[in-house]
Amino acid sequence: MSESLIQVKNLKKYFKTPKGLLHAVDGIDFDIKKGETLGVVGESGCGKSTTGRLLLRLIEATDGEVLFEGKNVLKYNNEQMRQLRKEMQIIFQDPFSSLNPRMSVSEIIGEPLIIHKAVSSKEELAKKVAQLMDTVGLTERLVNAYPHELDGGRRQRIGIGRALALNPKFIVCDEPVSALDVSIQAQVLNLMQDLQKDLGLTYMFITHDLSVVKHISNDIAVMYLGKLVEKAPAKELFKNPMHPYTKALLSAIPVPSIKNKKERILLKGEITSPINPAPGCRFAKRCQYAKEKCFTDDPALVKFGNDHFVSCHFTKELNNL
Structure with missing residues (x-):
């Protein structure tokens, strides 16, 4: 139990x-x-x-x-x-309105890591973001894409990746x-x-x-x-x-x-x-x-x-x- x-x-x-x-x-x-x-x-x-x-x-x-x-x-x-x-994190209902349209996929997923100082260099940040993208099933080529360029499923995967960033x-x-x-x-x-x-x-x-x-x-x-x-x-x-x-x-x-x-x-x-x-x-x-x-x-x-x-x-x- x-x-x-x-x-x-x-x-x-x-x-x-x-x-x-x-x-x-x-x-x-x-x-x-x-x-x-x-x-x-x-x-x-x-x-x-x-x-x-x-x-x-x-x-x-x-x-x-x-x-x-x-x-x-x-x-x-x-x-x-x-x-x-x-x-404690949250995944929101609407994957479009919960993502900043001015930020790329890598910036959105990496933002919590920067705010909480969980990485010490740009190289470490890029590596961590790549790992998170892989974990939630986002291909590497989407690293510089913006939310409006993606479908609902991929947007929600970004939201999940962001929620997982800080373990x-x-x-x-x-x-x-x-x-x-x-x-x-x-x-x-x-x-x-x-x-x-x-x-x-x-x-x-x-x-x-x-x-x-x-x-x-x-x-x-x-x-x-x-x-x-x-x-x-x-x-x-x-x-x-x-x-x-x-x-x-x-x-x-x-x-x-x-x-x-x-x-x-x-x-x-x-x-x-x-x-x-x-x-x-x-x-x-x-x-x-x-x-x-x-x-x-x-x-x-x-x-x-x-x-x-x-x-x-x-x-x-x-x-x-």
Whole structure:
């Protein structure tokens, strides 16, 4: 049993708006084990990307703890954070907007090495950049190319190369393949899995594509309006989803078969506003099983079986446990 590299405790992020506080992330808890991948899924606006940025302190948390190797990084000063940046990196969703159009491939990948003074000469820098380009599958002839000259897959490889430059332990992958063609997606996902195996990387993989998350994740966390509604090992979640929202999500995956048609669970009702939300389950207004208790009491994230956590008042009844 590997130990946890990341531990998140009661993490919250509220944004001030003219109408009140928007609860983007509202008291979530999870661990990510060393060398493993936590997939985070949920519809747009559920707080996936905000959570990833909170872990790296790209935005500041309202409350809670983020423990990296047992130390709370939310308490770090500027110099400690500067050192931590070497250990924690991010791969962004859009490979074009996340790259400086005025910099060449070698300049983009080499920039972190220069900023953190990780190389002592131009020759060492060129050698290191060449190694990184080779690692992520970029040919040597692209060394002086610019992002606009390349396709989406190669641009994302530049982003991955830049993230790897300082030998990090943890990488937040913020929908890294959603902007790519399907065939290119597979190449990038296989590359990321190979890198994880070779370098012992730990990933938090944010996506809305359930087939992708099943392929790459050890554990999967399902988010809904800033809350964690279910978390389980990947195989367990797909085989035995327990939360009504997770069941609805999984029912939307297309099945390549005419005979075995599965029934689609259609969610009706309005989405709860994340601005000053009332007590109760955030999913209650769209849940066909909701009862009075769901609209008044917040459900806790409770453990069922082996590492399967569900946030629902009626988990036992709905799953015949």
